[in-house]
Amino acid sequence: MTTISNNLQRVRAQIDQACALCARLPGSVNLLAVSKTFGADAVCEAALAGQRSFGENYIQEAVEKMAQVAAQRAEFAGQPEQTLVWHCIGPIQSNKTRLVAEHFDWVHTVDRLKIAQRLSDQRPEHLPPLQICIQVNVDGGENKSGVVPEEALALVQAVVALPRLVVRGLMSIPEPVAGAEAQYAVHARAKRLFDDIAAQQIAGLEQFDTLSQGMTDDLDAAVRAGSTMVRVGSGIFGKRSYADPT
DSSP states (O other): OOOHHHHHHHHHHHHHHHHHHTTTTTOEEEHHHHOTTTOOOHHHHHHHTTEEEEEEEEEHHHHHHHHHHHHHHSTTTTTTOSSSSEOOOOOGGGGGGHHHHHHHEEEEEEEHHHHHHHHHHHTTTTSSOOOEEEBTTTTTOOTTOBBBBBHHHHHHHHHTTSSSSSEEEEOOOOOOOOHHHHHHHHHHHHOOOHHHHHHTTTOOOOTEEEEOOOTTTTHHHHHHHHHHHEEHHHHHHOOOOOOOOO
16 A cells, blocks of 8 residues: 555545544535645646545646556556546736636635636536635635635526536635644634525535635534544655746
């Protein structure tokens, strides 16, 4: 068993334990393996261990990696045949929307209507609609992207009307805070906003079921607060060595 496989097993067990501690059903929290800066070999190892969903921040790097992963998985017998699901979890500039629309399955970082409109316009007809999370700056962090909570509902209503997108939920990346209770408190704000929007029963939000929050260091608090998808990178792949992502 590889290190990545061991790490995946440990993280899944941590998620299951976190669910049990707050009386949530097993399997109610999805694991997104954040593979940014790691190569195709690492993704293939994780896929061989049963991981299906992968998150990438740097769009050009991700598109090249997708092709490398597909080639490796086709070359070696024994790789699982299930389709991998690619999630864009990094900021999107207007000149990169076409790459995102053509290659990703999910986008977690829509925080303005202009980007959503470009994604919808550029999504190829032969592909299923892009699955969208609206990024919310839930704690007002100065260094974080995201729509302010007071404007989230209006953005959801605008994006849900676009033809090649499906709004699946909210995403947040709060500023780091010390202590489990402080972590829980900020994640709970996003959960309240998520529930408030879901309660509006807006036409087109029938699949509004995803709250993407929680990473390696605050996973337990995010699960307790109601996250349905946690994004774990270093806990699976190890410490990152950052290079120029361009």
